[in-house]
Amino acid sequence: MEKLVIEGGRALNGSIVASGAKNSALPLLVAAALAEEESLLENVPHDTDVDVMCAILKALGASVRADGPGRLRVSGAGLTQAQAPYELVRRMRASFYVAGLLLGRLGRAVVALPGGCSIGSRPVDYHIKGFEALGAKVSLEHGFMKAEAPRLTGSKYYVSRASVGATINTMLAAVLAKGTTILENAAREPEVVDVANFLNTMGARIKGAGMDVIRIEGVKKLHGAEHEIIPDRIEAGSYLILGAMTGGEVTVVNAMGEHLRALLSSLEAIGVAVEETTTAVRVKKKEPLAPLNVVTQPYPGFPTDLQAPLAVLLTQADGVSTLRETIFDGRFKYVDELRRMGADVKVERDTAIITGPAKLTGAPVEATDLRGGMALVIAALAAEGRSEVSGLEHIDRGYEHLSAKLQALGAKVERIRV
Ligand code: UD1
Numbered sequence: 190m191e192k193l194v195i196e197g198g199r200a201l202n203g204s205i206v207a208s209g210a211k212n213s214a215l216p217l218l219v220a221a222a223l224a225e226e227e228s229l230l231e232n233v234p235h236d237t238d239v240d241v242m243c244a245i246l247k248a249l250g251a252s253v254r255a256d257g258p259g260r261l262r263v264s265g266a267g268l269t270q271a272q273a274p275y276e277l278v279r280r281m282r283a284s285f286y287v288a289g290l291l292l293g294r295l296g297r298a299v300v301a302l303p304g305g306c307s308i309g310s311r312p313v314d315y316h317i318k319g320f321e322a323l324g325a326k327v328s329l330e331h332g333f334m335k336a337e338a339p340r341l342t343g344s345k346y347y348v349s350r351a352s353v354g355a356t357i358n359t360m361l362a363a364v365l366a367k368g369t370t371i372l373e374n375a376a377r378e379p380e381v382v383d384v385a386n387f388l389n390t391m392g393a394r395i396k397g398a399g400m401d402v403i404r405i406e407g408v409k410k411l412h413g414a415e416h417e418i419i420p421d422r423i424e425a426g427s428y429l430i431l432g433a434m435t436g437g438e439v440t441v442v443n444a445m446g447e448h449l450r451a452l453l454s455s456l457e458a459i460g461v462a463v464e465e466t467t468t469a470v471r472v473k474k475k476e477p478l479a480p481l482n483v484v485t486q487p488y489p490g491f492p493t494d495l496q497a498p499l500a501v502l503l504t505q506a507d508g509v510s511t512l513r514e515t516i517f518d519g520r521f522k523y524v525d526e527l528r529r530m531g532a533d534v535k536v537e538r539d540t541a542i543i544t545g546p547a548k549l550t551g552a553p554v555e556a557t558d559l560r561g562g563m564a565l566v567i568a569a570l571a572a573e574g575r576s577e578v579s580g581l582e583h584i585d586r587g588y589e590h591l592s593a594k595l596q597a598l599g600a601k602v603e604r605i606r607v
Contacts, residue, residue, distance in 0.1 A: 192579045193592065196601035197551050197572040202437030204469070205594045207425040207444050208234040209259065209418035211587045213383040215283040216357045217418060218242050219290045220388055222251040222265035223365065226413030228391065230261045233418060234589045237582070238281050245277045245284055249291070264413070265294060272299040275332075279303070281586075285313050285354065288336065289361030292325055298336045302329065307522060307558040307583075315352045319359030322346035323366055343368035343407050351376045351401070351487045357384055364393040366407040375403045378488040379448045383419045390414040422448040423494040423560070424588060429453075429472050430498040431567045432598075433461040434505060436474040439598060444470040451491040455483060455499065459506055480508035480545070485516050497523050497564035503543045504532040505571070512541045523561030526554040530568050530576070549573065556580030559587045566591070570600055 209232035219242070221228040233239060243253045243261070250267040271291050278284040278301040291298035303313060317327050317334060322345070325338035343366045348355050356376040361384075363370035375381065377399055385398030391414045394406035425444035432439025433456055446453060446465040453463050453470065459481050462473040481503060485493040493516035503510040504527070514520045521536045528534060530552050533544040551574035556562025562584040569576035578584075581604075584591060595602045 190579065190607050191581050192577045192605055192607055193566065193581060194603045194605055195551070195566070195569040195576045195578065197570050197574060197576060199435070199599060199601060200437045201432065201435045201439060201570065201598040201600055203598045204440035204442055205428055205597050206442045207420040208232075208589045210234070210380055210383065210421040211236055211238055212353075212423070213380040213418050214239050215242050216286050216361065216380070216384045217387055217416065218246060218253070218261070218263055219286040220361060220384055220391070221263035222246055222249070222268055222290055223293060223361065224391055224411040224413055225264065225266040227262050227264040228413045229256065229415040230263065231259060231415070231417040233259050233261050234421065235259070236585060236587055236589050238283065238586045241277055241281045242284065245273055245287055248274050248277060249287065268294055271295045271297040273301065275301040282311055283354070285316060286358055286361060288316065288320070288334065289358040292320060292336055292338060292341060292362045293365040296337065296339045298334070300334050302332055302334055307519070311517070313354070315349045315355035316358045319346050319348070319355050320362055323359070323362055323370065341366035343370040343405070345371045345373065347373045348375050353378050353381065356381055356403070360385065360388070360395065360403065360405060363405040363407060364388055364395070364411065365409070368407055370405040370407070372403040372405070373401065375401055376487060377401060379419055379422060387414065387416040390416060419448070420445055423492065425449065425470070426452045426492070426495045427498050427563050427567070427588070428594070429456065429470060430495070430502050431570060432472040433474055434502050434567060434571045436472060438471060438473045440469050440471040442469045446470050450489060452495055452499070455481060455491065459503075477546070478502070478506040480506040480510040482511045484513040487516070493517055493520065494560050496520060497561045498567055500524070500534065500541055500543060501527065501532075501564045501568045501571070504534070504545045504547045504549065504568075506543070506545045508545065510543045510545070512543065514539050520561070522557045523564050526565055527568055529554060530572050532568070551576035553577045553579070556583045559583050563588060570595070
Protein backbone atom coordinates (compact mmCIF):
# COMPACT_ATOMS: atom_id res chain seq x y z
CA MET A 190 0.00 0.00 0.00
CA GLU A 191 1.15 3.53 -0.70
CA LYS A 192 0.42 6.82 1.02
CA LEU A 193 0.93 10.45 0.21
CA VAL A 194 2.65 12.21 3.08
CA ILE A 195 1.95 15.93 2.95
CA GLU A 196 3.39 18.74 5.06
CA GLY A 197 0.67 21.32 4.58
CA GLY A 198 0.27 25.01 5.18
CA ARG A 199 2.82 26.21 2.60
CA ALA A 200 1.97 28.77 -0.05
CA LEU A 201 2.10 27.12 -3.47
CA ASN A 202 3.31 29.02 -6.51
CA GLY A 203 4.24 28.29 -10.07
CA SER A 204 2.85 26.57 -13.11
CA ILE A 205 1.95 23.07 -14.19
CA VAL A 206 0.71 21.69 -17.51
CA ALA A 207 -2.74 20.09 -17.70
CA SER A 208 -2.70 16.49 -18.94
CA GLY A 209 -4.93 15.09 -21.67
CA ALA A 210 -8.53 14.50 -20.59
CA LYS A 211 -9.05 11.06 -19.06
CA ASN A 212 -12.76 11.12 -19.85
CA SER A 213 -11.95 11.75 -23.50
CA ALA A 214 -9.07 9.31 -23.67
CA LEU A 215 -11.18 6.35 -22.53
CA PRO A 216 -13.84 6.56 -25.27
CA LEU A 217 -11.25 7.73 -27.84
CA LEU A 218 -9.25 4.52 -27.35
CA VAL A 219 -12.46 2.57 -27.93
CA ALA A 220 -13.38 4.70 -30.95
CA ALA A 221 -9.98 4.04 -32.53
CA ALA A 222 -10.70 0.30 -32.44
CA LEU A 223 -13.76 0.84 -34.68
CA ALA A 224 -11.34 0.94 -37.65
CA GLU A 225 -9.07 -1.78 -38.94
CA GLU A 226 -6.45 0.81 -39.88
CA GLU A 227 -4.22 2.12 -37.13
CA SER A 228 -4.93 5.47 -35.46
CA LEU A 229 -2.59 7.63 -33.41
CA LEU A 230 -3.81 9.30 -30.22
CA GLU A 231 -1.66 12.03 -28.73
CA ASN A 232 -1.71 13.68 -25.31
CA VAL A 233 -3.01 10.45 -23.72
CA PRO A 234 -2.77 10.73 -19.93
CA HIS A 235 -0.96 7.92 -18.19
CA ASP A 236 -3.32 6.90 -15.42
CA THR A 237 -4.68 3.56 -14.29
CA ASP A 238 -8.08 3.99 -16.00
CA VAL A 239 -6.28 4.34 -19.34
CA ASP A 240 -4.19 1.25 -18.52
CA VAL A 241 -7.35 -0.74 -17.80
CA MET A 242 -8.99 0.37 -21.06
CA CYS A 243 -5.88 -0.62 -23.04
CA ALA A 244 -5.89 -4.04 -21.38
CA ILE A 245 -9.58 -4.58 -22.23
CA LEU A 246 -9.06 -3.59 -25.87
CA LYS A 247 -6.11 -5.98 -26.15
CA ALA A 248 -8.18 -8.77 -24.61
CA LEU A 249 -10.78 -8.18 -27.34
CA GLY A 250 -8.07 -8.60 -29.99
CA ALA A 251 -7.40 -4.94 -30.81
CA SER A 252 -3.81 -3.77 -30.89
CA VAL A 253 -2.62 -0.95 -28.64
CA ARG A 254 1.01 0.11 -28.64
CA ALA A 255 2.91 2.96 -27.06
CA ASP A 256 4.75 5.25 -29.44
CA GLY A 257 6.55 7.65 -27.10
CA PRO A 258 5.25 9.67 -24.16
CA GLY A 259 1.51 10.30 -24.33
CA ARG A 260 1.21 8.61 -27.73
CA LEU A 261 -0.75 5.41 -28.33
CA ARG A 262 -1.34 3.64 -31.63
CA VAL A 263 -4.58 1.66 -31.75
CA SER A 264 -5.98 -0.62 -34.42
CA GLY A 265 -9.11 -2.74 -34.41
CA ALA A 266 -7.90 -5.08 -37.19
CA GLY A 267 -7.71 -8.08 -34.86
CA LEU A 268 -10.93 -7.35 -32.98
CA THR A 269 -12.70 -10.71 -32.89
CA GLN A 270 -13.71 -11.31 -29.26
CA ALA A 271 -17.24 -10.14 -28.49
CA GLN A 272 -16.95 -10.85 -24.77
CA ALA A 273 -15.17 -8.37 -22.53
CA PRO A 274 -13.38 -10.01 -19.57
CA TYR A 275 -15.25 -9.49 -16.31
CA GLU A 276 -12.10 -9.06 -14.20
CA LEU A 277 -11.09 -5.98 -16.18
CA VAL A 278 -14.55 -4.55 -16.85
CA ARG A 279 -15.48 -4.56 -13.17
CA ARG A 280 -12.57 -2.23 -12.35
CA MET A 281 -13.96 0.73 -14.26
CA ARG A 282 -17.39 1.85 -15.33
CA ALA A 283 -16.18 3.42 -18.54
CA SER A 284 -15.28 -0.10 -19.75
CA PHE A 285 -18.92 -0.31 -20.77
CA TYR A 286 -17.96 1.81 -23.82
CA VAL A 287 -16.68 -1.37 -25.44
CA ALA A 288 -20.33 -2.45 -25.79
CA GLY A 289 -20.89 0.24 -28.46
CA LEU A 290 -17.66 -0.78 -30.20
CA LEU A 291 -18.47 -4.50 -30.22
CA LEU A 292 -22.03 -3.99 -31.43
CA GLY A 293 -20.88 -1.65 -34.20
CA ARG A 294 -17.98 -3.81 -35.35
CA LEU A 295 -19.07 -7.38 -34.61
CA GLY A 296 -22.86 -7.10 -34.27
CA ARG A 297 -22.59 -8.74 -30.88
CA ALA A 298 -21.49 -7.69 -27.40
CA VAL A 299 -21.25 -9.52 -24.11
CA VAL A 300 -20.14 -7.10 -21.40
CA ALA A 301 -20.34 -7.39 -17.61
CA LEU A 302 -22.75 -4.92 -15.99
CA PRO A 303 -20.68 -2.40 -14.04
CA GLY A 304 -22.69 -2.54 -10.80
CA GLY A 305 -22.43 -0.02 -7.97
CA CYS A 306 -19.67 2.45 -7.44
CA SER A 307 -18.34 4.53 -4.57
CA ILE A 308 -20.10 7.72 -5.70
CA GLY A 309 -23.57 6.17 -5.87
CA SER A 310 -25.59 3.74 -7.95
CA ARG A 311 -24.60 3.96 -11.57
CA PRO A 312 -26.84 1.89 -13.84
CA VAL A 313 -26.35 1.54 -17.62
CA ASP A 314 -30.02 1.41 -18.59
CA TYR A 315 -29.74 4.55 -20.76
CA HIS A 316 -26.88 2.95 -22.73
CA ILE A 317 -28.95 -0.19 -23.21
CA LYS A 318 -31.99 1.80 -24.38
CA GLY A 319 -29.71 3.48 -26.92
CA PHE A 320 -28.58 0.11 -28.31
CA GLU A 321 -32.19 -1.09 -28.41
CA ALA A 322 -33.21 2.06 -30.28
CA LEU A 323 -30.65 1.05 -32.93
CA GLY A 324 -32.32 -2.36 -33.23
CA ALA A 325 -30.16 -4.47 -30.90
CA LYS A 326 -31.78 -7.31 -28.98
CA VAL A 327 -30.54 -7.01 -25.42
CA SER A 328 -30.80 -9.44 -22.53
CA LEU A 329 -29.35 -9.31 -19.05
CA GLU A 330 -28.09 -12.69 -17.82
CA HIS A 331 -25.79 -13.73 -14.99
CA GLY A 332 -24.49 -10.19 -14.49
CA PHE A 333 -23.77 -9.63 -18.16
CA MET A 334 -25.44 -7.60 -20.89
CA LYS A 335 -25.79 -9.60 -24.07
CA ALA A 336 -26.64 -7.55 -27.13
CA GLU A 337 -27.05 -8.68 -30.69
CA ALA A 338 -27.77 -6.92 -33.95
CA PRO A 339 -26.39 -8.27 -37.22
CA ARG A 340 -26.60 -4.69 -38.60
CA LEU A 341 -27.62 -1.79 -36.39
CA THR A 342 -30.12 0.61 -37.93
CA GLY A 343 -30.19 4.33 -37.29
CA SER A 344 -33.12 5.80 -35.40
CA LYS A 345 -34.13 8.55 -33.00
CA TYR A 346 -33.12 8.27 -29.35
CA TYR A 347 -33.87 10.68 -26.50
CA VAL A 348 -30.99 10.39 -24.03
CA SER A 349 -32.35 10.43 -20.47
CA ARG A 350 -30.72 13.00 -18.17
CA ALA A 351 -28.32 13.96 -20.96
CA SER A 352 -26.07 11.10 -19.86
CA VAL A 353 -22.46 11.49 -21.02
CA GLY A 354 -21.84 7.75 -21.12
CA ALA A 355 -25.07 6.90 -22.95
CA THR A 356 -24.49 9.68 -25.50
CA ILE A 357 -20.97 8.48 -26.30
CA ASN A 358 -21.82 4.77 -26.28
CA THR A 359 -24.79 5.22 -28.61
CA MET A 360 -22.64 7.41 -30.85
CA LEU A 361 -19.93 4.70 -30.98
CA ALA A 362 -22.55 2.13 -32.01
CA ALA A 363 -24.32 4.44 -34.48
CA VAL A 364 -21.35 5.53 -36.63
CA LEU A 365 -21.31 2.15 -38.40
CA ALA A 366 -25.10 1.65 -38.36
CA LYS A 367 -27.26 1.69 -41.48
CA GLY A 368 -29.01 5.04 -41.89
CA THR A 369 -29.25 8.08 -39.69
CA THR A 370 -29.36 8.26 -35.90
CA ILE A 371 -30.59 11.33 -34.09
CA LEU A 372 -29.67 11.72 -30.44
CA GLU A 373 -31.94 14.16 -28.63
CA ASN A 374 -31.09 15.62 -25.22
CA ALA A 375 -27.50 14.54 -25.87
CA ALA A 376 -24.75 15.39 -23.38
CA ARG A 377 -22.86 18.55 -24.37
CA GLU A 378 -19.65 17.89 -22.46
CA PRO A 379 -16.38 18.81 -24.26
CA GLU A 380 -15.40 15.13 -24.13
CA VAL A 381 -18.43 14.24 -26.28
CA VAL A 382 -17.26 16.82 -28.83
CA ASP A 383 -13.70 15.46 -28.70
CA VAL A 384 -14.91 11.93 -29.46
CA ALA A 385 -17.16 13.16 -32.29
CA ASN A 386 -14.29 15.18 -33.80
CA PHE A 387 -12.01 12.15 -33.79
CA LEU A 388 -14.69 9.89 -35.27
CA ASN A 389 -15.26 12.45 -38.02
CA THR A 390 -11.55 12.47 -38.89
CA MET A 391 -11.86 8.66 -39.10
CA GLY A 392 -14.58 9.13 -41.75
CA ALA A 393 -17.73 9.20 -39.59
CA ARG A 394 -20.49 11.70 -40.31
CA ILE A 395 -21.52 13.31 -37.04
CA LYS A 396 -23.04 16.76 -36.78
CA GLY A 397 -24.15 18.72 -33.76
CA ALA A 398 -21.81 17.38 -31.05
CA GLY A 399 -21.72 19.98 -28.29
CA MET A 400 -25.40 20.76 -28.84
CA ASP A 401 -28.33 18.80 -27.53
CA VAL A 402 -29.22 17.21 -30.86
CA ILE A 403 -26.55 15.06 -32.54
CA ARG A 404 -27.10 13.66 -36.01
CA ILE A 405 -25.08 10.64 -37.08
CA GLU A 406 -25.20 9.35 -40.64
CA GLY A 407 -23.94 5.79 -40.60
CA VAL A 408 -20.98 4.86 -42.83
CA LYS A 409 -19.78 1.40 -43.91
CA LYS A 410 -16.22 1.72 -42.68
CA LEU A 411 -13.90 4.02 -40.76
CA HIS A 412 -10.22 4.59 -41.47
CA GLY A 413 -7.22 5.39 -39.27
CA ALA A 414 -6.65 8.97 -38.12
CA GLU A 415 -4.54 11.11 -35.81
CA HIS A 416 -5.95 13.05 -32.91
CA GLU A 417 -4.66 15.14 -30.02
CA ILE A 418 -6.77 14.77 -26.88
CA ILE A 419 -8.15 17.95 -25.29
CA PRO A 420 -6.74 19.09 -21.94
CA ASP A 421 -8.39 17.61 -18.87
CA ARG A 422 -10.76 20.28 -17.53
CA ILE A 423 -11.33 18.41 -14.28
CA GLU A 424 -7.62 17.95 -13.57
CA ALA A 425 -7.00 21.60 -14.52
CA GLY A 426 -9.92 22.72 -12.35
CA SER A 427 -8.60 20.73 -9.39
CA TYR A 428 -5.22 22.50 -9.58
CA LEU A 429 -6.89 25.90 -9.98
CA ILE A 430 -8.93 25.25 -6.84
CA LEU A 431 -5.72 24.17 -5.11
CA GLY A 432 -4.08 27.43 -6.22
CA ALA A 433 -7.03 29.49 -4.99
CA MET A 434 -6.74 27.73 -1.64
CA THR A 435 -2.98 27.71 -1.11
CA GLY A 436 -1.50 30.22 -3.60
CA GLY A 437 0.45 32.45 -4.18
CA GLU A 438 -0.20 32.34 -7.82
CA VAL A 439 -0.82 29.11 -9.68
CA THR A 440 -0.95 28.83 -13.47
CA VAL A 441 -2.35 25.81 -15.29
CA VAL A 442 -0.89 25.79 -18.78
CA ASN A 443 -3.18 24.32 -21.47
CA ALA A 444 -6.26 24.78 -19.25
CA MET A 445 -9.09 25.84 -21.56
CA GLY A 446 -11.05 28.65 -19.94
CA GLU A 447 -14.05 28.00 -22.19
CA HIS A 448 -14.35 24.46 -20.77
CA LEU A 449 -14.06 25.74 -17.21
CA ARG A 450 -16.51 28.63 -17.35
CA ALA A 451 -18.75 27.46 -14.48
CA LEU A 452 -15.77 26.93 -12.18
CA LEU A 453 -14.03 30.17 -13.11
CA SER A 454 -17.14 32.24 -12.54
CA SER A 455 -17.65 30.52 -9.16
CA LEU A 456 -14.05 31.33 -8.22
CA GLU A 457 -14.51 34.95 -9.24
CA ALA A 458 -17.79 35.13 -7.34
CA ILE A 459 -16.05 34.19 -4.09
CA GLY A 460 -13.26 36.68 -4.69
CA VAL A 461 -10.44 34.64 -6.28
CA ALA A 462 -8.50 36.57 -8.94
CA VAL A 463 -8.68 34.67 -12.24
CA GLU A 464 -6.67 35.54 -15.32
CA GLU A 465 -7.13 33.80 -18.65
CA THR A 466 -4.95 33.70 -21.72
CA THR A 467 -5.41 31.58 -24.83
CA THR A 468 -2.98 29.01 -23.45
CA ALA A 469 -3.38 29.12 -19.67
CA VAL A 470 -5.50 30.02 -16.67
CA ARG A 471 -3.97 31.64 -13.58
CA VAL A 472 -5.48 32.05 -10.13
CA LYS A 473 -4.32 34.21 -7.27
CA LYS A 474 -5.38 33.65 -3.70
CA LYS A 475 -7.30 36.50 -2.11
CA GLU A 476 -8.69 36.81 1.39
CA PRO A 477 -11.32 36.85 2.70
CA LEU A 478 -13.33 34.60 0.38
CA ALA A 479 -17.10 35.07 0.12
CA PRO A 480 -19.47 32.11 0.58
CA LEU A 481 -21.36 30.68 -2.41
CA ASN A 482 -24.35 28.49 -3.30
CA VAL A 483 -23.57 26.01 -6.08
CA VAL A 484 -25.63 23.31 -7.81
CA THR A 485 -23.95 20.64 -9.93
CA GLN A 486 -25.40 20.34 -13.43
CA PRO A 487 -24.61 18.71 -16.76
CA TYR A 488 -22.20 20.79 -18.90
CA PRO A 489 -22.05 23.77 -19.20
CA GLY A 490 -23.23 23.84 -15.57
CA PHE A 491 -20.95 23.31 -12.59
CA PRO A 492 -19.33 19.85 -12.96
CA THR A 493 -20.08 17.20 -10.36
CA ASP A 494 -16.44 16.10 -10.66
CA LEU A 495 -15.33 19.41 -9.10
CA GLN A 496 -17.93 19.40 -6.34
CA ALA A 497 -15.63 17.84 -3.72
CA PRO A 498 -12.57 20.01 -4.54
CA LEU A 499 -14.75 23.15 -4.44
CA ALA A 500 -16.20 22.09 -1.07
CA VAL A 501 -12.68 22.15 0.35
CA LEU A 502 -12.12 25.70 -0.91
CA LEU A 503 -15.47 26.82 0.52
CA THR A 504 -14.34 25.74 4.00
CA GLN A 505 -12.20 28.89 3.82
CA ALA A 506 -15.04 31.24 2.80
CA ASP A 507 -16.31 33.64 5.42
CA GLY A 508 -19.88 32.45 6.05
CA VAL A 509 -22.22 29.62 5.04
CA SER A 510 -21.94 28.03 1.57
CA THR A 511 -24.10 25.29 0.07
CA LEU A 512 -23.24 22.69 -2.54
CA ARG A 513 -26.16 20.74 -4.00
CA GLU A 514 -25.26 17.53 -5.87
CA THR A 515 -27.83 16.68 -8.55
CA ILE A 516 -25.90 14.19 -10.72
CA PHE A 517 -24.88 11.38 -8.35
CA ASP A 518 -26.59 10.20 -5.18
CA GLY A 519 -23.58 9.25 -3.05
CA ARG A 520 -21.00 11.88 -3.69
CA PHE A 521 -20.36 13.20 -0.18
CA LYS A 522 -18.32 10.29 1.22
CA TYR A 523 -15.24 12.51 1.50
CA VAL A 524 -17.04 14.82 3.95
CA ASP A 525 -16.41 12.62 7.00
CA GLU A 526 -12.68 12.67 6.30
CA LEU A 527 -12.73 16.42 5.71
CA ARG A 528 -14.43 16.94 9.06
CA ARG A 529 -11.59 15.06 10.71
CA MET A 530 -9.30 17.78 9.40
CA GLY A 531 -11.39 20.45 11.09
CA ALA A 532 -13.88 21.40 8.36
CA ASP A 533 -17.39 22.38 9.42
CA VAL A 534 -19.56 20.55 6.87
CA LYS A 535 -23.03 19.08 7.33
CA VAL A 536 -24.78 16.99 4.72
CA GLU A 537 -28.55 17.25 4.44
CA ARG A 538 -29.90 14.96 1.71
CA ASP A 539 -28.32 16.18 -1.54
CA THR A 540 -26.71 19.29 -0.09
CA ALA A 541 -23.50 19.97 1.79
CA ILE A 542 -23.67 22.97 4.10
CA ILE A 543 -20.23 24.42 4.72
CA THR A 544 -19.46 27.00 7.38
CA GLY A 545 -16.20 28.86 7.21
CA PRO A 546 -13.58 29.90 7.60
CA ALA A 547 -12.37 26.73 9.32
CA LYS A 548 -8.86 26.11 10.50
CA LEU A 549 -7.76 22.87 8.84
CA THR A 550 -5.19 20.69 10.57
CA GLY A 551 -3.30 17.73 9.13
CA ALA A 552 -4.63 14.22 9.81
CA PRO A 553 -4.47 10.70 8.43
CA VAL A 554 -7.30 10.47 5.87
CA GLU A 555 -8.48 7.92 3.35
CA ALA A 556 -9.61 8.59 -0.22
CA THR A 557 -12.74 6.62 -1.11
CA ASP A 558 -13.19 7.84 -4.68
CA LEU A 559 -11.25 9.68 -7.37
CA ARG A 560 -12.41 13.30 -7.01
CA GLY A 561 -13.17 13.07 -3.30
CA GLY A 562 -9.60 11.78 -2.94
CA MET A 563 -8.17 14.79 -4.75
CA ALA A 564 -10.28 17.02 -2.51
CA LEU A 565 -8.55 15.49 0.52
CA VAL A 566 -5.14 16.11 -1.06
CA ILE A 567 -6.09 19.78 -1.56
CA ALA A 568 -7.27 20.01 2.06
CA ALA A 569 -4.05 18.38 3.28
CA LEU A 570 -1.92 20.86 1.33
CA ALA A 571 -3.76 23.76 2.95
CA ALA A 572 -3.92 22.23 6.43
CA GLU A 573 -1.38 23.02 9.07
CA GLY A 574 0.95 20.10 9.80
CA ARG A 575 1.31 16.60 8.49
CA SER A 576 -1.34 14.54 6.71
CA GLU A 577 -1.18 11.04 5.34
CA VAL A 578 -3.56 10.32 2.48
CA SER A 579 -4.23 6.65 1.79
CA GLY A 580 -6.49 5.08 -0.83
CA LEU A 581 -4.21 6.42 -3.57
CA GLU A 582 -5.47 3.82 -6.03
CA HIS A 583 -8.60 5.97 -6.41
CA ILE A 584 -6.63 9.16 -7.12
CA ASP A 585 -4.26 7.34 -9.51
CA ARG A 586 -7.24 6.62 -11.76
CA GLY A 587 -7.30 10.19 -12.98
CA TYR A 588 -4.36 12.35 -11.87
CA GLU A 589 -1.18 11.65 -13.80
CA HIS A 590 2.16 12.62 -12.17
CA LEU A 591 0.33 13.91 -9.08
CA SER A 592 3.34 14.13 -6.72
CA ALA A 593 5.59 15.66 -9.39
CA LYS A 594 3.01 18.30 -10.31
CA LEU A 595 2.44 19.20 -6.67
CA GLN A 596 6.19 19.38 -6.04
CA ALA A 597 6.56 21.67 -9.06
CA LEU A 598 4.29 24.10 -7.23
CA GLY A 599 6.47 23.91 -4.13
CA ALA A 600 4.43 21.39 -2.14
CA LYS A 601 6.13 19.17 0.38
CA VAL A 602 4.76 15.82 -0.73
CA GLU A 603 6.22 12.36 -0.60
CA ARG A 604 4.78 9.10 -1.80
CA ILE A 605 5.75 6.29 0.53
CA ARG A 606 5.21 2.56 0.58
CA VAL A 607 3.87 1.21 3.87
C1 UD1 B 1 -19.22 10.69 -16.84
C2 UD1 B 1 -17.83 10.92 -16.35
C3 UD1 B 1 -17.85 11.27 -14.86
C4 UD1 B 1 -18.78 12.44 -14.61
C5 UD1 B 1 -20.16 12.20 -15.21
C6 UD1 B 1 -21.08 13.39 -15.13
C7 UD1 B 1 -16.52 9.45 -17.73
C8 UD1 B 1 -15.68 8.22 -17.83
N1 UD1 B 1 -17.06 9.70 -16.55
O1 UD1 B 1 -19.77 9.57 -16.15
O2 UD1 B 1 -16.52 11.61 -14.48
O3 UD1 B 1 -18.93 12.62 -13.22
O4 UD1 B 1 -20.01 11.86 -16.61
O5 UD1 B 1 -20.48 14.49 -15.73
O6 UD1 B 1 -16.64 10.20 -18.67
N2 UD1 B 1 -27.43 7.20 -15.36
C9 UD1 B 1 -28.42 6.25 -15.29
N3 UD1 B 1 -28.43 5.27 -16.26
C10 UD1 B 1 -27.49 5.22 -17.26
C11 UD1 B 1 -26.49 6.22 -17.31
C12 UD1 B 1 -26.49 7.20 -16.34
O7 UD1 B 1 -29.26 6.26 -14.42
O8 UD1 B 1 -27.56 4.32 -18.10
C13 UD1 B 1 -27.41 8.28 -14.35
C14 UD1 B 1 -26.14 8.26 -13.50
O9 UD1 B 1 -26.25 7.37 -12.43
C15 UD1 B 1 -26.05 9.71 -13.08
C16 UD1 B 1 -26.58 10.47 -14.31
O10 UD1 B 1 -27.37 9.52 -15.03
O11 UD1 B 1 -26.92 9.93 -12.00
C17 UD1 B 1 -25.53 11.03 -15.25
O12 UD1 B 1 -24.55 10.07 -15.51
P1 UD1 B 1 -23.64 10.08 -16.82
O13 UD1 B 1 -23.67 11.44 -17.43
O14 UD1 B 1 -23.99 8.93 -17.66
O15 UD1 B 1 -22.18 9.84 -16.20
P2 UD1 B 1 -21.07 8.85 -16.70
O16 UD1 B 1 -21.02 8.84 -18.18
O17 UD1 B 1 -21.18 7.57 -15.98
